[in-house]
Amino acid sequence: MTRHSSNRRRVLPGFKVTLTFTIAGLVLVVLVPLATIPARAISAGPHALLLAMTDSRVISSFRVTLTTAFAAACVNAVAGPLVAWVLVRYRFPGRRVFDALIDLPFALPTAVAGITLAGLYGPNGWLGRPLAALGITVAFTPLGIVVALIFIGLPLVVRTLQPVIEDLDVEIEEAATSLGAPRTAVVRRVILPCLYPAWLTGFSLAFARAIGEYGSVVFIAGNIPMVSEIAPLMIVTKLQQYDYAGATVVAFVLMAMSFVLLLTINALQGWSARRLAG
Amino acid sequence: MFLRSAARFLTSVAFALLVAAPAHGQALLNVSYDPTRELYQDVNAAFAKYWQKKSGQTPSVRQSHGGSGAQARAVIDGLDADVVTLALAYDIDAIAQSGLIRTDWQKRLPQNSSPYTSTIVFLVRKGNPKGIRDWPDLLKPGVQIITPNPKTSGGARWNYLAAWGYAQKQPGGNETKARAFVGELLKRVPVLDSGARGATTTFVERGIGDVLLTWENEAYLALDETKDKVEIVAPSVSILAEPPVAVVDKVVDRKGTRAAAEAYLQFLYTPEAQDIAARRHYRPRDQAVAARYASSFAKVKLFTIDEVFGGWQAAQKSHFADGGSFDQIFKPIGRR
Numbered sequence: 001m002t003r004h005s006s007n008r009r010r011v012l013p014g015f016k017v018t019l020t021f022t023i024a025g026l027v028l029v030v031l032v033p034l035a036t037i038p039a040r041a042i043s044a045g046p047h048a049l050l051l052a053m054t055d056s057r058v059i060s061s062f063r064v065t066l067t068t069a070f071a072a073a074c075v076n077a078v079a080g081p082l083v084a085w086v087l088v089r090y091r092f093p094g095r096r097v098f099d100a101l102i103d104l105p106f107a108l109p110t111a112v113a114g115i116t117l118a119g120l121y122g123p124n125g126w127l128g129r130p131l132a133a134l135g136i137t138v139a140f141t142p143l144g145i146v147v148a149l150i151f152i153g154l155p156l157v158v159r160t161l162q163p164v165i166e167d168l169d170v171e172i173e174e175a176a177t178s179l180g181a182p183r184t185a186v187v188r189r190v191i192l193p194c195l196y197p198a199w200l201t202g203f204s205l206a207f208a209r210a211i212g213e214y215g216s217v218v219f220i221a222g223n224i225p226m227v228s229e230i231a232p233l234m235i236v237t238k239l240q241q242y243d244y245a246g247a248t249v250v251a252f253v254l255m256a257m258s259f260v261l262l263l264t265i266n267a268l269q270g271w272s273a274r275r276l277a278g
Numbered sequence: 279m280f281l282r283s284a285a286r287f288l289t290s291v292a293f294a295l296l297v298a299a300p301a302h303g304q305a306l307l308n309v310s311y312d313p314t315r316e317l318y319q320d321v322n323a324a325f326a327k328y329w330q331k332k333s334g335q336t337p338s339v340r341q342s343h344g345g346s347g348a349q350a351r352a353v354i355d356g357l358d359a360d361v362v363t364l365a366l367a368y369d370i371d372a373i374a375q376s377g378l379i380r381t382d383w384q385k386r387l388p389q390n391s392s393p394y395t396s397t398i399v400f401l402v403r404k405g406n407p408k409g410i411r412d413w414p415d416l417l418k419p420g421v422q423i424i425t426p427n428p429k430t431s432g433g434a435r436w437n438y439l440a441a442w443g444y445a446q447k448q449p450g451g452n453e454t455k456a457r458a459f460v461g462e463l464l465k466r467v468p469v470l471d472s473g474a475r476g477a478t479t480t481f482v483e484r485g486i487g488d489v490l491l492t493w494e495n496e497a498y499l500a501l502d503e504t505k506d507k508v509e510i511v512a513p514s515v516s517i518l519a520e521p522p523v524a525v526v527d528k529v530v531d532r533k534g535t536r537a538a539a540e541a542y543l544q545f546l547y548t549p550e551a552q553d554i555a556a557r558r559h560y561r562p563r564d565q566a567v568a569a570r571y572a573s574s575f576a577k578v579k580l581f582t583i584d585e586v587f588g589g590w591q592a593a594q595k596s597h598f599a600d601g602g603s604f605d606q607i608f609k610p611i612g613r614r
Contacts, residue, residue, distance in 0.1 A: 240347035
């Protein structure tokens with residue numbers, strides 16, 4: 001493969017202009033705002049950093065955020081592929097409507113989602129009342145947080161997997177079957193390996209999104225300190241108390257988490273892609 | 279029901295964006311806390327007439343509302359407020375510490391710079407099914423209480439201090455007993471909203487909880503909106519809430535709006551504005567107006583924050599700052 005080092009070989013002009021825009025945009029919109037967070041956290045000093053990180057309320061808010069985000073991502077990791085599979089492989093009335101509905105959590109303001117879910121699962125809600133009769137309280141408990149995070153995370157898994165499932169060649173499955181592979185083997189040896197990288201990506205996206213989610217969660221969480229207070233809420237709470245340093249420190253830790261998460265997933269993807277190729 | 283609260287939320291966001299737009303002409307911006315929307319809509323209309331007669335100018339006053347702490351932070355961060363009318367002196371003190379307001383602000387206007395007062399009352403379901411009459415009834419078995427988070431809500435801090443002050447002022451009352459009382463009370467709170475309006479929505483529209491601790495004026499507003507769903511119970515003892523007002527010196531001097539801004543705050547003390555405040559269920563400072571509306575406010579024994587807690591700075595430090603009594607009450611819960 002030859003490298004396209006000169007403009008002469010390109011069909012469309014405008015490489016320099018678009019690259020300038022891309023870099024300027026990335027720097028202004030992404031890099032500069034992100035860089036101010038560690039800068040502010042460091043300028044707060046190691047003492048403030050330590051103080052904020054050892055506060056038991058902050059620690060418990062991270063525990064709540066990580067456990068609920070992980071639980072929601074796990075649920076989505078199971079439900080997402082199922083939904084994607086059904087939407088791609090089967091034809092049924094209303095399929096297009098369902099397909100469009102998947103994007104609703106993206107389009108809806110998260111606050112609206114939060115208010116709706118809290119109403120639905122609240123003690124007097126359509127779902128909350130029968131569930132309460134069974135002894136299950138969803139709204140205003142960590143379980144409510146998980147419900148909200150499942151809602152906002154599902155489209156990420158579905159939309160990541162859909163194109164991959166569309167690309168799967170049905171003939172390969174047929175070939176495997178005709179060569180005598182049992183159904184479980186077709187799923188395990190033929191389908192799943194192809195879905196694995198996208199599945200991991202979807203899971204990580206849902207997980208990362210759930211860690212940062214604020215708008216929908218605060219309405220359904222109950223926000224009780226040490227029980228159902230999420231880390232992003234701690235940022236808001238600290239700002240309300242004029243504790244800029246404390247807020248920045250929490251923000252910094254959240255940012256670091258997202259970073260580590262994305263890097264890990266990238267590495268995993270690279271590894272699985274190499275394994276598939278080899 | 280949820281659509282209505284959602285719509286209300288969206289309009290308030292849209293409104294907040296609208297008023298946050300750059301100033302045009304001599305418009306004043308009044309940055310206020312959550313439940314004063316209706317009060318200042320009326321006050322602003324009356325002030326426009328009053329100021330036009332007096333100076334010939336037609337001032338327009340724009341309003342911005344939100345949690346008291348969040349609003350103060352917005353002003354510190356550069357929101358161009360000519361005047362601030364917040365829920366508690368601590369939040370205006372915070373703005374003063376940033377240098378935008380002179381530190382002697384509370385002495386510049388009569389009555390600690392609070393043109394109207396309020397107190398903390400209970401809102402219960404129609405018919406008062408749980409029989410709630412006074413503070414001790416809140417701890418009856420099976421009673422759920424709605425109050426916002428005192429870390430983020432000015433109203434919630436008044437709620438918290440009202441309960442604490444009640445317990446401390448009982449015969450044989452002391453700090454240990456007050457802490458135990460407030461701790462028991464908070465155990466009965468299923469959801470901590472971030473602001474007073476949010477808590478009202480949780481209680482009234484979503485039907486959660488048996489009693490809402492809230493501003494007297496907010497309780498009356500909820501009553502007006504939902505005639506047959508709730509009723510107000512005034513406790514025997516409560517706190518005298520003094521929401522203060524101040525001119526933001528740095529902003530009015532830069533915009534050249536000092537005269538109008540000062541007139542606006544002084545207007546709040548006139549019988550006309552006091553009458554509006556009373557109609558909106560704020561307790562007026564003006565004796566004559568207060569006498570006229572005496573029947574519309576419950577007789578509650580009121581104590582001040584200075585007398586029980588030694589002022590806002592001290593109360594903030596010992597109760598709501600990190601590691602204060604509020605944090606201490608919740609710490610053991612995590613270890614369950």
